Structures are given as structure tokens and as C-alpha cells.
Amino acid sequence: MSVSKHIRNILPVILSIIFALMAWQVTVQVTQLPRFILPAPMDVWLRFLKSLADGSLLYHTGITLSEIILGLLTGITFATVTGYVLAKSRALEKVLSPYLVASQAIPVVAIAPLLVIWLGDGILSKVVICALIVFFPVLVNTVVGVRAVPNALYDLMRSIRATRWQILLKLELPASLPVLLGGLRIGATLSVIGAIVGELVDAEEGLGFLLQLGDFQYDTSMVFVAVFMLIALALSLYGVVTLLERRFLNWQS
Amino acid sequence: MTTSKSILTVLNLSVVFPDSNGGLTALENISFDVAPREFICFLGPSGSGKTTLLRVLANLLQPTAGQVHFIHHQHPKIGMVFQQASLMPWRTVLDNIKLPLELEGVGEVKAQNKAREMIRLVGLKGFENSLPRDLSGGMAQRVGIARALIHDPDLLLLDEPFASLDALTRERMWMELSRIWQAKQKTVIMVTHSINESLFLADRVLVLTQRPGKIKLDVEVDLPRPRTDDIRYTSHFGKLAKKLRGAIE
Numbered sequence: 001m002s003v004s005k006h007i008r009n010i011l012p013v014i015l016s017i018i019f020a021l022m023a024w025q026v027t028v029q030v031t032q033l034p035r036f037i038l039p040a041p042m043d044v045w046l047r048f049l050k051s052l053a054d055g056s057l058l059y060h061t062g063i064t065l066s067e068i069i070l071g072l073l074t075g076i077t078f079a080t081v082t083g084y085v086l087a088k089s090r091a092l093e094k095v096l097s098p099y100l101v102a103s104q105a106i107p108v109v110a111i112a113p114l115l116v117i118w119l120g121d122g123i124l125s126k127v128v129i130c131a132l133i134v135f136f137p138v139l140v141n142t143v144v145g146v147r148a149v150p151n152a153l154y155d156l157m158r159s160i161r162a163t164r165w166q167i168l169l170k171l172e173l174p175a176s177l178p179v180l181l182g183g184l185r186i187g188a189t190l191s192v193i194g195a196i197v198g199e200l201v202d203a204e205e206g207l208g209f210l211l212q213l214g215d216f217q218y219d220t221s222m223v224f225v226a227v228f229m230l231i232a233l234a235l236s237l238y239g240v241v242t243l244l245e246r247r248f249l250n251w252q253s
Numbered sequence: 254m255t256t257s258k259s260i261l262t263v264l265n266l267s268v269v270f271p272d273s274n275g276g277l278t279a280l281e282n283i284s285f286d287v288a289p290r291e292f293i294c295f296l297g298p299s300g301s302g303k304t305t306l307l308r309v310l311a312n313l314l315q316p317t318a319g320q321v322h323f324i325h326h327q328h329p330k331i332g333m334v335f336q337q338a339s340l341m342p343w344r345t346v347l348d349n350i351k352l353p354l355e356l357e358g359v360g361e362v363k364a365q366n367k368a369r370e371m372i373r374l375v376g377l378k379g380f381e382n383s384l385p386r387d388l389s390g391g392m393a394q395r396v397g398i399a400r401a402l403i404h405d406p407d408l409l410l411l412d413e414p415f416a417s418l419d420a421l422t423r424e425r426m427w428m429e430l431s432r433i434w435q436a437k438q439k440t441v442i443m444v445t446h447s448i449n450e451s452l453f454l455a456d457r458v459l460v461l462t463q464r465p466g467k468i469k470l471d472v473e474v475d476l477p478r479p480r481t482d483d484i485r486y487t488s489h490f491g492k493l494a495k496k497l498r499g500a501i502e
Contacts, residue, residue, distance in 0.1 A: 152339040159311045159333040160353045160404065170355070174343045251343040251384050 036218040047221035061229050064207040067123055067195040071130020075187065079135045083142025108133050109197055116201045126198035133194035134187040141183025145176030178252060181245050188237040192230055259286035260440055266319035268305050278465035279305040285459060287440060294455035295444040298501060302466030303444035307410050310442060332401030334414040338393035340385040346396050347381040353404040371399035374433060391422040402437060411443035427453045431480060448497045452490060453480055460500040470500040
């Protein structure tokens with residue numbers, strides 16, 4: 001029952017993928033474009049197998065993934081701590097929010113070259129770019145989440161003489177978790193963009209580097225492989241957040 | 254005014270909330286004593302500062318003037334039941350009830366056993382693992398009562414706990430609370446705007462006036478216990494009810 005239901009759930013997804021691949025193949029056949037402009041699905045598949053076999057794909061994916069994970073962790077840490085402080089202090093929020101909003105007016109693409117100049121073309125500059133792009137959505141959701149904790153539950157906790165630490169762990173964290181994970185969902189997908197933006201500026205390794213290499217060498221199939229890997233990374237991160245929500249938010253109807 | 258056997262003395266208590274025209278006086282010069290194991294009810298219309306009084310007693314609000322003096326401890330253990338049950342929606346019934354013990358650092362096994370005992374006391378056996386969203390209003394309030402009692406508080410504060418329930422459930426909850434109070438022998442301070450509720454439950458009813466809240470009347474409820482539904486149709490109940498009704502503006 002549940003297995004057949006599961007199949008019924010993913011069947012439309014599989015069918016749409018098959019349909020998209022067929023449309024792609026037909027476009028290639030009809031237009032007769034050269035391969036370095038539009039490779040066929042099979043070209044990309046063979047390129048994928050080749051880069052998998054020589055280990056380069058996994059190596060560069062690993063680099064990008066570690067940038068993303070380190071960037072996410074850094075961004076989330078700073079954003080939740082800052083967000084909590086802002087949620088608790090209206091005065092501080094008034095002072096800091098103009099800067100925070102102004103910082104959002106600057107596209108990360110515009111300051112990425114600066115960060116690479118300052119921090120070098122290694123992993124550090126990418127981690128920082130990634131953290132910056134993740135920071136704001138997680139910050140906003142932390143503020144909203146903590147502010148939405150019902151006053152009645154604060155009264156309850158104080159009436160049984162809860163310490164600040166107990167209020168944080170047993171009330172504020174679980175109560176704001178739904179909104180917090182919503183921010184993480186946005187942050188997780190943005191973090192992939194952050195890492196790639198950093199790598200495209202200047203890098204010796206990573207999927208962004210692979211993408212650029214393919215571009216320079218007219219190895220368009222390679223570019224496709226790198227793009228599909230990025231999609232896979234973003235989907236996996238999104239999936240992880242969804243799993244966290246299922247695990248911790250099952251009390252929501 | 255202070256008698257030697259009182260557990261709690263409130264002296265000249267006033268609460269003024271700051272506002273644009275010189276402050277809003279919620280409570281003015283309130284003084285009363287509470288004896289151990291006494292069930293006291295504050296009766297008053299909305300805006301009489303009933304909830305404000307409970308918040309001061311629960312140490313959720315600092316009074317503007319006056320004193321609250323507990324005889325045994327400077328900071329007594331409080332159990333509070335709120336107008337809305339105020340349960341944590343992510344915790345099961347059992348986990349909601351054992352929260353006060355968790356905060357006190359009681360071991361998990363001991364806390365669970367005590368919580369199961371409380372669940373039996375309030376008649377929720379079988380609902381240990383239910384989530385608040387699956388409970389009716391009356392059941393949620395039972396969880397609230399169990400949670401307020403589990404850490405053996407010195408003082409139980411009830412803030413119109415049955416106001417949001419339908420009439421039949423409310424009357425059933427009076428019986429339940431009366432039974433639980435007799436089993437647990439706690440000192441209780443309850444606020445309500447229901448004359449019937451106060452007479453059915455309390456040993457003593459204090460009537461508060463419309464803002465600013467002052468004590469207008471202090472009545473002993475000398476109805477026999479245990480009280481059943483029939484007591485509400487006796488002439489003495491009617492006489493007390495009339496007296497209270499007359500005192501409420």
C-alpha cells in the first residue's frame with residue numbers, strides 16, 4: 001500500500017524528467033546545432049561517466065560541497081546569534097537594521113571579487129561569500145521566529161522559575177524552529193549560488209572552476225555536467241532541510 | 254490583620270501601569286491574608302485587576318507599592334493555571350506535564366512516573382502521548398492543572414481557568430478541581446468573574462471593584478464539603494450569591 005503510494009507520488013516526477021530529456025533530444029536533432037553549442041543528452045551522459053571515472057568530478061564536487069557546508073554553518077551561526085539578540089532588543093534592532101538592509105542592496109556578485117582579493121583564491125573566500133549570502137534570510141527568520149513565541153508561554157516558564165538558558169532551550173528554540181527551518185530552506189539553496197559565485201571569480205578547484213574550464217575549452221558537455229551536479233547539490237541540501245522538518249516538526253498538523 | 258497561622262500576607266499592594274496621562278491604577282491598596290490550604294477566590298468584573306493581582310503573586314510583575322510576604326519561603330514554588338491552557342504544542346501531554354520537574358533537574362524516570370501519577374489524578378489516562386492539538390478545551394485545561402501541581406507547589410494560582418470552556422464542561426471541571434484540591438490540600442488563589450464558580454469552589458470570596466481594583470467584600474463560604482451540584486439549589490447558596498451579586502458593580 002505505502003510502497004505503491006510512494007511510486008504514485010514520484011511517478012509524475014519521473015515522467016516529466018523523461019519528457020524533458022526527449023524534448024532536449026528532439027531539439028538537438030531538429031536544429032542540428034554543433035555540439036559545443038548544444039550537446040545531446042547522451043554526450044552529457046558520456047562526459048559525466050568519463051569525469052566520474054577519472055575522479056575529477058567527485059574531487060571538484062567535494063571541494064564545492066565543503067565550501068557550501070562550511071559557509072552554511074558559519075552563516076547560520078552568525079545569523080541566529082545576531083537574530084536572537086535583535087529579537088530581544090528593539091533598541092539594537094533600530095541601530096543595526098539600516099546597515100543590515102543596506103548590506104542587502106549590494107549584490108554578492110559585486111563584492112565577491114573584493115573578497116577574493118582580500119582572502120585569496122582558496123576555499124576561505126568562497127566560505128565567506130557563501131556565509132554572507134546565507135546570513136540575511138536566516139537572520140530575518142530568526143527574528144520573526146523568536147518574536148512569535150507566545151507571551152503566555154514566557155509567563156508559564158517564569159512562573160516555574162525557568163532560567164534564561166532553560167527558556168532558550170525549552171521554549172524559544174522549539175517554538176521558533178518552524179520559522180527557523182523555513183529560513184534554512186532558503187539559505188540552503190542560496191549557499192550553492194554563493195559558492196559558485198566565489199569560484200567563478202577565481203579558483204583552482206570546485207564545480208565553478210570545472211564549469212569555467214569547460215567553457216574555455218569549448219567542452220560544453222562538461223559545463224552541462226557541472227550544472228547538473230550543482231542542481232543535485234541544491235536538491236540534496238533542500239532534502240536535508242525537509243528531513244529535519246519531518247523529524248522535528250511532526251507536531252504541526 | 255496578619256494572623257499567626259497565615260501562609261501569605263499581602264499588604265497595601267498597588268499596581269500602576271504607566272500611560273500617557275499619569276498612569277493607570279490597576280490595583281489600589283489591596284491587603285489580605287491567606288491561611289494554609291485555604292481556597293480563596295477573587296471575584297470581579299473585567300478590568301478589576303484580577304489577573305494583575307495573580308501576576309504579582311506569581312512574581313511575573315513587580316508591584317508599584319506594597320508587599321507580598323510568604324511566611325515559609327521568600328520565593329515560594331508556584332503552580333499556575335492560565336486562561337488558555339498554554340501548553341507547548343510540540344510536547345506530548347506527558348512531556349507538558351513533566352516540564353516543571355525537568356526545570357528542577359529531577360531525573361527523567363522519576364519525572365515520568367510522577368507525570369503518570371498526575372495524569373491519573375486529572376483523569377487523562379490513555380492520552381499520555383497525545384499532542385495538544387488533539388485535545389479538547391477541557392482536556393487541555395486538565396493538562397494545565399496537572400502541570401501546575403506536579404512540582405508540589407506552595408501556592409496554586411488559577412487565572413479564570415475555565416472561562417473558555419462551555420458551560421457543561423466548566424461545571425464538570427469544578428467538580429474535578431474540588432476533588433483534586435481535597436486530595437492535594439494545596440493553598441489556592443483563583444480569580445474569576447463567575448459567582449457560581451467562586452461559591453462552588455472557594456472557602457472565601459473577595460470581591461474586587463471596577464478599576465482601580467480594591468477589595469470591597471470578604472465573605473466566608475460556609476457551605477459544607479464535599480460540594481455537589483445540588484448545593485447550587487440550596488437557599489444558603491442563593492443568599493450568598495445574592496450578597497456577592499450586590500457587591501459587584
